[in-house]
Amino acid sequence: MYILMVSQFLVMGAMTMIIPFLPLYLKEMGVTDPAQAQIWSGVIFGINFLSAFVMAPVWGSLADKVGRKIMVLRSGVGMAIVIFLTGLATSPVQLLLLRLLNGTVSGFIPASISLTATNTPKEKAGYALGMLQSGAVAGSILGPFIGGAMAEIVGFRMIFFLTSVIIGLATLVVLLMVKEEVKPDPSQKRGGFFAEGSFILHQRPLLFLFSVGFLLQFAMLAPMPQMPLFVDQLGAPGGYVAFFAGLVTAVTGLANMLSSPQLGKWGDRFGSERVLFFAMIGAAIFSIPHAWVQSVWQLLILRFLLGLCVGGLLPSLNALIRKNAPVGKESTAYGYSTSAVFLGNMLGPVTGGFLSGIIGIRGLFLLTGAMLLIGAWWLKGSQSRVSSPKRSPVSQKVSSAR
Known part of the structure; x- marks a missing residue:
């Protein structure tokens, strides 16, 4: 590890x-x-x-x-x-x-x-x-x-x-x-790439989690390209706009780095579903006040508090994917999850840049908070509707033959 x-x-x-x-x-x-x-x-x-x-x-x-x-x-x-x-x-x-x-x-x-x-x-x-x-x-x-x-x-x-x-x-x-102690079972028959992908994408629990992963990254990265301009609007101390723009990003990442292991432990103890849900609520709560900050120092405090909540998002999501992925297809599930996250990474900043020209960056913070609240509601609703992960048709045939 x-x-x-x-x-x-x-x-x-x-x-x-x-x-x-x-x-x-x-x-x-x-x-x-x-x-x-x-x-x-x-x-x-x-x-x-x-x-x-x-x-x-x-x-x-x-x-x-x-x-x-x-x-x-x-x-x-x-x-x-x-x-x-x-x-x-x-x-x-x-x-x-x-x-x-x-x-x-x-x-x-x-x-x-x-x-x-x-x-x-x-x-x-x-x-x-x-x-x-x-x-x-x-x-x-x-x-x-x-x-x-x-x-x-x-x-x-x-x-x-x-x-x-x-x-x-x-x-x-x-x-x-x-050392890789748990290796793929060579006796397990598998379909082609598209058959495996179709099977994974027909798993309702995983589809919910992929959509949550996309939404998380989309919402969190949408305001990022506008952050230097926002720091400039607030009036960077001493006129060091570039330095404080970098610091705003750094404190969020620092808080994320510090909180991830602890929130992961809480997920092991209380359930990753709960940690992910409350982390999304917390991220929404700390995103919304961004719209009313009046100084860079207020922004730094809120970004740090936001980072503490963000630290529980992707680790909890990955733990839930492991829990819901069909046996022997964990890596395939993580592959699609990574694609969803990368899609959010790409579309979030582009869409955020476009929307900031319409609603301003303060409005973008409100939109981000709303998206995180919707994501938390989506996650909560999905947990009550999902079933246990299915086995692939190929695996079922092999088990029946045995």
């Missing part, structure tokens, strides 16, 4: 560390027009998550067939190679294709989650998944900071080379030290 937690930190850091210097990297490649640089930056950064969204179910389904650890290793080796090649890119098109390939080969996070979930006792699953969440969040927080700092010291290209080496070493540690 600890090795995978550190590995998640490295992977998320690698995926986000190019954010601060991507426009400058493009300028080094010859893209000097600021408008074109912004367009290329958005497309290059987003294409990674688009390809990851498409491929996550594929890698999840394959993990249920050949094993979860091998999928972690496949992703680690693939990302190490692609990130190294990214440091050799000489044009925006090459960089775009390499980011597309990076998202295609990734799958590290759903594989790590499914490996941890299937090899952890059910009564400890919430805590273990909370620890993984802490590692991933820490990587997403520190990635841009480390990337920006290293760009000033070693240059843009060297960052990619160093990141490649670090991910390669992390993958080697996983190979040597992580």
